[in-house]
Structure formats: C-alpha cells, structure tokens
Amino acid sequence: MSATVTALLAQVELPDSSSPRLDAELLLAHVLNKPRSFLRTWPEHALKPDELQRYSQLVTRRRAGEPVAYLLGRQGFWNLDLEVAPSTLIPRADTETLVEAALDLALPAEATVLDLGTGTGAIALALAGERPGWQVLGCDRVDDAVQLATSNARRLGARNARFVLSDWFGALDPSARFNLVVSNPPYIAENDEHLGQGDVRFEPASALVSGPDGLDDIRRIIGQAPAFLSASGWLLLEHGWDQAESVASLLDSRGFQSIFSRRDIGGHQRVTGGYWHAG
Ligand SMILES: C[S@@+](CC[C@H](N)C(=O)[O-])C[C@H]1O[C@@H](n2cnc3c(N)ncnc32)[C@H](O)[C@@H]1O
Structure with a gap:
C-alpha cells in the first residue's frame, strides 16, 4: 500500500462518520504531529512505517465509533484548546x-x-x-x-x-x-x-x-x-x-x-x- 498523504486520504473508509475526510485528516495530522495545512502543502509526503501503523490503528478505532476528540486527546471549545x-x-x-x-x-x-x-x-x-x-x-x-x-x-x-x-x-x-x-x-x-x-x-x-x-x-x-x-x-x-x-x-x-x-x-x-x- 502506498503511504503518501494523498494515497492514504483517498483510501480512507469511515462509513459511519458524518465527516470521514475531516476525521482522516485530523488523525493523519496528529500522527505526523503537524497542522492540517501540512497535508495540503505536502500531499506526496510518505509516512514512516511506525507512523503508518499508528495511523492505521487510529482509523480502526474511529471505524469502531470512538470519537475523534478522544483519539486526539484534544478538543477546541470557545477559543481554547482543551485536553479531553x-x-x-x-x-x-x-x-x-x-x-x-x-x-x-x-x-x-x-x-x-x-x-x-x-x-x-x-x-x-x-x-x-x-x-x-x-x-x-x-x-x-x-x-x-x-x-x-x-x-x-x-x-x-x-x-x-x-x-x-x-x-x-x-x-x-x-x-x-x-x-x-x-x-x-x-x-x-x-x-x-x-x-x-x-x-x-x-x-x-x-x-x-x-x-x-x-x-x-x-x-x-x-x-x-x-x-x-x-x-x-x-x-x-x-x-x-x-x-x-x-x-x-x-x-x-x-x-x-x-x-x-x-x-x-x-x-x-x-x-x-x-x-x-x-x-
Ligand atoms: C454534561 S457533562 C458537562 C461537562 C462540562 N461542563 C462541559 O460542558 O463540557 C456533566 C458533568 O457533570 C459531572 N457530574 C455528574 N453528576 C455530578 C454530581 N452529582 N456532582 C458534580 N458533578 C457531577 C460529570 O462528571 C460531568 O463531568
């Protein structure tokens, strides 16, 4: 499987999510420890094997319904970035x-x-x-x-x-x-x-x-x-x-x-x- 940003985002399957693309981008940016804008700027960036493994694990958990905020450990509220x-x-x-x-x-x-x-x-x-x-x-x-x-x-x-x-x-x-x-x-x-x-x-x-x-x-x-x-x-x-x-x-x-x-x-x-x- 190709592990570039573009390829991973194109493959994502989160049928029960109302925002599958956004969820995938948030999880991918989290694994790369980069802002979401990085994904657009560097679409051909390839993940290292350990990053790919962590991303796959997060997508699996999201597919099972776990909220993105719990997977990231973070949620925005008002003008605050809160740990959750x-x-x-x-x-x-x-x-x-x-x-x-x-x-x-x-x-x-x-x-x-x-x-x-x-x-x-x-x-x-x-x-x-x-x-x-x-x-x-x-x-x-x-x-x-x-x-x-x-x-x-x-x-x-x-x-x-x-x-x-x-x-x-x-x-x-x-x-x-x-x-x-x-x-x-x-x-x-x-x-x-x-x-x-x-x-x-x-x-x-x-x-x-x-x-x-x-x-x-x-x-x-x-x-x-x-x-x-x-x-x-x-x-x-x-x-x-x-x-x-x-x-x-x-x-x-x-x-x-x-x-x-x-x-x-x-x-x-x-x-x-x-x-x-x-x-
Ligand atoms: C709906 S959540 C709201 C959390 C937060 N205020 C927010 O708006 O995101 C309700 C909160 O009330 C707390 N809670 C439930 N019963 C309580 C009680 N008897 N005394 C104090 N806190 C309680 C829960 O642990 C939970 O954190």
Whole structure:
C-alpha cells in the first residue's frame, strides 16, 4: 500500500462518520504531529512505517465509533484548546451558548462564579479567560475530571480558575456565595435511544444520564442553588432541546425571577436561567 498523504486520504473508509475526510485528516495530522495545512502543502509526503501503523490503528478505532476528540486527546471549545479524556464529556459547540449567556449578564467586575459538573473545565475556563477579574470555581463528582480541568487550567495559564471534587454543592464551604452559578449537568433520560448512537456510546453515563426524564440533576441544582447564591445572583443551566419549559417551570416554582431561555446554533432552546433575589 502506498503511504503518501494523498494515497492514504483517498483510501480512507469511515462509513459511519458524518465527516470521514475531516476525521482522516485530523488523525493523519496528529500522527505526523503537524497542522492540517501540512497535508495540503505536502500531499506526496510518505509516512514512516511506525507512523503508518499508528495511523492505521487510529482509523480502526474511529471505524469502531470512538470519537475523534478522544483519539486526539484534544478538543477546541470557545477559543481554547482543551485536553479531553474518557472520564468526562467532550465539550460541545452548543455549550458555547451557556458561555455567551453568562457573558451577557450584568455582573460585578470581580464576580464569583461556580461551574457545577465542570468536566474538562470548558465553561469555567472560557469564563475565566474572558473575565480576568472573575474568580471561577469548578466542581465535579469525578476525580479524574477535576484533575483534567486543573491540568487544562495550568496549561492555559488560567490563574482565576480552580477546581474541587464535589457532589454538586455537597463539599463546598457552606458560607460560600456566588454571583453566578452555571451548569451543563447530565440531562439525558435513562432510556433515551440516542445513548446507543454515535460519540455518546464512548462517553461516561455519569456525564450524560439523569433519571427517568433527564431532569433529576437539574431539580437538585435548582433546589440547592439559592443557598449558594449572593443576595442577588443568577443561575444558568444547559438542558436538552425539549426541556426549556420544564426547567423554566422548576426555576419559577423555586422562586427565581426574570427567567429566560436562549437558543443554540441549531435554533433549539438550549440554556435557561433565572435571577435570585433573597428576601
Ligand atoms: C454534561 S457533562 C458537562 C461537562 C462540562 N461542563 C462541559 O460542558 O463540557 C456533566 C458533568 O457533570 C459531572 N457530574 C455528574 N453528576 C455530578 C454530581 N452529582 N456532582 C458534580 N458533578 C457531577 C460529570 O462528571 C460531568 O463531568
């Protein structure tokens, strides 16, 4: 088999991928430790035997459905290059809607922010990068995720973000108060057929599934958040495309005001938030 860039890209077969050519280019560039543009500039570049073997192994894993981000160990989110691992969710473009909604709020220049279920630290690190005056705390129940987020923060030089192990608010200092609490919690119903399809087959259930209607964790967060919000503060939640009304109703029942939803790039209501005013 010819092992030039052009030949390898022409042969690739990833029938279950929606972007086979892109996947192959990303894997090939990864093996060569070059940017993707290298493949266009040097189409006749021939791989060494060990590179060819590593590339073939990655293509085989991709053919079995493993997400490209896990194969590369990297995923772009907002303006960040994040390390990813199978201990937690691969950050999604939809979640940038939550970051945008948070940045649009009128908050103090030195706001305190809590990111519940931080995973790679994607939301926390995007907010910390955009607002250097904010102090951002991220928590996760999975220790490997906390380690991953901490490592991402260190690599990106984010001094105003730190990460702790906690089951939602459980391990936080009970006297802590935040101007803003954000979360992209698990929100998929446990019998949802999508759990058997695509990338999510390789992502941990602990990052995805939340009871019979997908709302168990959102109920817990909405129930407990007021005790950790400042006298006036915001709670913003990412949720499923059809959950906005339910989340708005849960926020309303708990006493939140100024409830709003925001659409993702696909046009679905993806984020719902409310304002908490004590007293
Ligand atoms: C949907 S993922 C979101 C990850 C990341 N925030 C993002 O947007 O890419 C949900 C995250 O919540 C964490 N998680 C699930 N249950 C939790 C709990 N009870 N307390 C804290 N974190 C939890 C999972 O480990 C996972 O990292």
